[in-house]
Amino acid sequence: MFRPLSVFVGLRYSRAKHKNSFVSFISIASILGISLGVTVLIIGLSAMNGFENALRDQLLSVIPHGELKTVDGGYKDLQKSLQTVESTPGVTGATAFITFNGLLQKDNQMKALQFRAITPATESKVTRIERFIKEGDWSLLKPGQRSLILGKAVADKLQIKVGDSVTLLMHQIGQGSKIKAPLTYQFTLVGLFEMGGQLDSALAFTHIEDAKQILSLNEANTIGFSVDDVLQAQQITRNAGYKLNDYLYINSWVNSQGYLYRDIQMVKSLMIIILLLVVAVACFNIVSTLVMAVNEKRGDIAILKTMGASKWMLRFIFIVQGAFNGFVGCIVGAVFGVYIAENLTAIISKLEVLIGHKLLSGNIYFINYLPSQVNANEVVIITATAFLMSVFATVYPAWRASNIQPALELGYSH
Known part of the structure; x- marks a missing residue:
C-alpha cells in the first residue's frame, strides 16, 4: 500500500520508544487528557440534552403550554x-x-x-x-x-x-x-x-x-x-x-417554568467552554511532547534533510506524529463518552442505591433521576473539534523541526 514518506515516518515516530522516558510520559498524558476532556464533554452535553428532553416530554406534557385566565x-x-x-x-x-x-x-x-x-x-x-x-x-x-x-x-x-x-x-x-x-x-x-x-x-x-x-x-x-x-x-x-x-391574565409555560430551560441552556454553554479549555490544555501537552521529540530526533532530521527531504515533508512528519496522539485520544474519549452517556441513568441509579441517597430529589427538581440523551451530531462535532485543536498544537514544533540546520547537527563546517 502506498504511503507518503512523511506519514510513514510520523507514524513510526509515534509508536517508537523515546530515549527520554519523560517524553513518553508527557505523550501518554496528552492522550489521556484529550480522552478525558472529550469523554466528560460528551457525558455533560448528553445529560443537558436529557434534561431538555425531560422538560419537553415530561414536564411540558402535563402542564398547558399556554393559559388564559379571566380576571x-x-x-x-x-x-x-x-x-x-x-x-x-x-x-x-x-x-x-x-x-x-x-x-x-x-x-x-x-x-x-x-x-x-x-x-x-x-x-x-x-x-x-x-x-x-x-x-x-x-x-x-x-x-x-x-x-x-x-x-x-x-x-x-x-x-x-x-x-x-x-x-x-x-x-x-x-x-x-x-x-x-x-x-x-x-x-x-x-x-x-x-x-x-x-x-x-x-x-x-x-x-x-x-x-x-x-x-x-x-x-x-x-x-x-x-x-x-x-x-x-x-x-x-x-x-x-x-x-x-x-379581561385576562395571559401566561405561558415560559412564565412559570421558563427558568428551567434558560438554566439548562446556560449550564450547557458554560460546560462547552470550560471543557473545551480542558481539551485545549491537554492538546498543548502535545506541544511539549513534540518539542522534546524534535530535540531527540535532531540527528535524524539532519540526515533526512541531507537526503533531500523538504521543509514541508519534515513539518508533516511531526504534524502526523502529534495528530496521531490527538486522534487516539479523541477516539478513545468518544467511545468511552458515548458508552457512559448511553448508560448514565442506570449508572447513577446504581450509585444512588449504593450510597443510599437520591442525587436528584423530586421535591426540588422537576424530575428525580439523571436523564441522558446522546446526540450523534454533537459527538462528531466534539471529536472533530478536539482533533483539530490537537493538529493545531503541532504547528510550532513541526515548524521548528523544519528549521534545523544539518551542517550544525552533523558536525560539518561551511
Whole structure:
C-alpha cells in the first residue's frame, strides 16, 4: 500500500520508544487528557440534552403550554372562546379548567396543593398526564361525586390509597377581612399518578363541575392549550389572548417554568467552554511532547534533510506524529463518552442505591433521576473539534523541526 514518506515516518515516530522516558510520559498524558476532556464533554452535553428532553416530554406534557385566565369570574361565552383559541395559528388543542389552592387533610397529616379542575373529555387535547396515571383513570372523575386524582408522593405522605376519603379545606374571608373557619369538603381518591418530579407532590386533579360548585362559578375561568412549538408558546399565547374580549391574565409555560430551560441552556454553554479549555490544555501537552521529540530526533532530521527531504515533508512528519496522539485520544474519549452517556441513568441509579441517597430529589427538581440523551451530531462535532485543536498544537514544533540546520547537527563546517 502506498504511503507518503512523511506519514510513514510520523507514524513510526509515534509508536517508537523515546530515549527520554519523560517524553513518553508527557505523550501518554496528552492522550489521556484529550480522552478525558472529550469523554466528560460528551457525558455533560448528553445529560443537558436529557434534561431538555425531560422538560419537553415530561414536564411540558402535563402542564398547558399556554393559559388564559379571566380576571374576575368565569368566561361569558366559553364555547366561542374555546373555538377562537383553537383557531389561533400554532395552537394544537384547548380545554377549559379551573385552578384553585387548597389543603388536603387525612387524620393528622396535611398537604397544601394546587388543584386543577379539568374537563376529562378534552384534557387529552392539551396534556398527556394519563401516561403517568398508575392507578385509576380520567373516566373515574365524574361530576357531582367529588372524586380526586393525586400524585403518589402526596398519597404516601397522607397515608391514603385509592378508594379512601380525604378532606379538602378551603379558606373563606368574612366581612371586614375577618378570617372565618375554613370550609370543608369530602373527596374520594380515585386515582394516582407518578411522574417522578415536583408535580407529584404539588398537583391534584378533580372534575370541573365539582370546582364550580365549591367556588360558586357558573363557568370555567381558565382556558389551557398546547402549541406545536413550545419555544414560541409566549407569542402564540399572546396572539390567542388578544383575540378574546374578556379581561385576562395571559401566561405561558415560559412564565412559570421558563427558568428551567434558560438554566439548562446556560449550564450547557458554560460546560462547552470550560471543557473545551480542558481539551485545549491537554492538546498543548502535545506541544511539549513534540518539542522534546524534535530535540531527540535532531540527528535524524539532519540526515533526512541531507537526503533531500523538504521543509514541508519534515513539518508533516511531526504534524502526523502529534495528530496521531490527538486522534487516539479523541477516539478513545468518544467511545468511552458515548458508552457512559448511553448508560448514565442506570449508572447513577446504581450509585444512588449504593450510597443510599437520591442525587436528584423530586421535591426540588422537576424530575428525580439523571436523564441522558446522546446526540450523534454533537459527538462528531466534539471529536472533530478536539482533533483539530490537537493538529493545531503541532504547528510550532513541526515548524521548528523544519528549521534545523544539518551542517550544525552533523558536525560539518561551511
